[in-house]
Amino acid sequence: MFDFDRLDKLIHEKGRLAIMTVLAVKPDWPFQDLKAELKMSDGNLVTHLRALHQAGYVAYRKEILTRPQTRYELTKRGRKAFQDYLKVLEEMVRSAKS
Amino acid sequence: MSDPDYAAQQLRVIRSLMERATIYRSISAPTALVAGLLSLGGFALAYYAKHDRHHPLSQKEFLIVWLVILALTGLTNLIFLWRGSAQRGEPFFSSGMKCALMSLAPVLLIVIVGTCLVQRPIQLAMLWITFYGLALLAMQHFAPRSLIILGITFLLTGTTFLLTWKHLFVPPGHGEPSALVVSGIMAATFGGFHLAYAAAVWACGEDRDESVPPTNGSENV
Numbered sequence: 001m002f003d004f005d006r007l008d009k010l011i012h013e014k015g016r017l018a019i020m021t022v023l024a025v026k027p028d029w030p031f032q033d034l035k036a037e038l039k040m041s042d043g044n045l046v047t048h049l050r051a052l053h054q055a056g057y058v059a060y061r062k063e064i065l066t067r068p069q070t071r072y073e074l075t076k077r078g079r080k081a082f083q084d085y086l087k088v089l090e091e092m093v094r095s096a097k098s
Numbered sequence: 099m100s101d102p103d104y105a106a107q108q109l110r111v112i113r114s115l116m117e118r119a120t121i122y123r124s125i126s127a128p129t130a131l132v133a134g135l136l137s138l139g140g141f142a143l144a145y146y147a148k149h150d151r152h153h154p155l156s157q158k159e160f161l162i163v164w165l166v167i168l169a170l171t172g173l174t175n176l177i178f179l180w181r182g183s184a185q186r187g188e189p190f191f192s193s194g195m196k197c198a199l200m201s202l203a204p205v206l207l208i209v210i211v212g213t214c215l216v217q218r219p220i221q222l223a224m225l226w227i228t229f230y231g232l233a234l235l236a237m238q239h240f241a242p243r244s245l246i247i248l249g250i251t252f253l254l255t256g257t258t259f260l261l262t263w264k265h266l267f268v269p270p271g272h273g274e275p276s277a278l279v280v281s282g283i284m285a286a287t288f289g290g291f292h293l294a295y296a297a298a299v300w301a302c303g304e305d306r307d308e309s310v311p312p313t314n315g316s317e318n319v
Contacts, residue, residue: 017111018115022119025119026119026193088105089112090105090109095102
């Protein structure tokens with residue numbers, strides 16, 4: 001039996017996992033692009049981003065181009081947490097094969 | 099569901115999300131429309147040269163006509179890519195564009211060298227058709243499905259022509275097809291395929307997700 005406690009509970013939630021995944025792929029995401037990519041509501045996305053930000057996984061910066069925009073990216077800590085999460089999942093699959 | 103099954107499913111979800119997030123459309127539907135129409139224009143020019151000017155396009159003229167069409171299409175593509183990146187608030191040389199350029203570079207190099215070496219229109223056409231398909235397929239890891247299908251279509255068509263052009267396009271008693279026939283091949287492929295691609299992208303709404311306009315939302319953390 002695999003120890004599920006090794007999975008980062010914060011990332012494990014479906015919405016937050018999706019956010020972490022897309023942020024891991026591309027370094028810099030405007031809020032509206034994240035919302036369109038993940039098809040989440042404003043409220044849902046903001047809640048998850050706030051949780052990830054409080055954990056130190058996600059950083060953001062505000063900028064004004066033609067209109068105000070908030071852009072998000074993974075922090076070093078966030079990237080490490082995401083990589084660790086993937087490793088745990090891979091271990092689960094490998095342990096079943098061996 | 100067992101633990102390993104669950105883990106495998108999670109990894110599949112992550113992989114599909116990653117693939118979706120890295121999609122980069124290097125040729126937009128409007129560019130394909132322009133490319134298609136310009137290619138038909140190229141054929142019209144060859145038709146005019148043969149029937150109104152009474153002097154078919156020479157090898158040099160054929161090359162110039164299609165290089166001009168390529169240049170105009172390339173310029174149009176750059177404009178649409180620049181507009182798209184500006185709308186999304188991304189730098190023009192985004193990670194997607196860098197990936198696309200890196201993938202295209204080897205094929206592009208061969209095509210440039212080949213174009214310098216080859217002179218006969220039919221050889222040029224087959225070179226361009228085949229290697230354009232290869233260039234599109236070189237981007238398949240981050241290209242949308244429609245672009246991959248376009249690449250496969252060009253590659254298969256080019257390969258088929260390479261094998262059968264003497265039987266398909268050379269009239270009895272002639273050594274090779276006329277510039278008009280080769281222009282017809284170019285119009286059918288670069289014209290017809292691109293118009294079909296543009297129509298398919300618009301019909302399936304594939305371009306919608308890529309052009310989501312930025313709106314003011316409650317976007318505070």
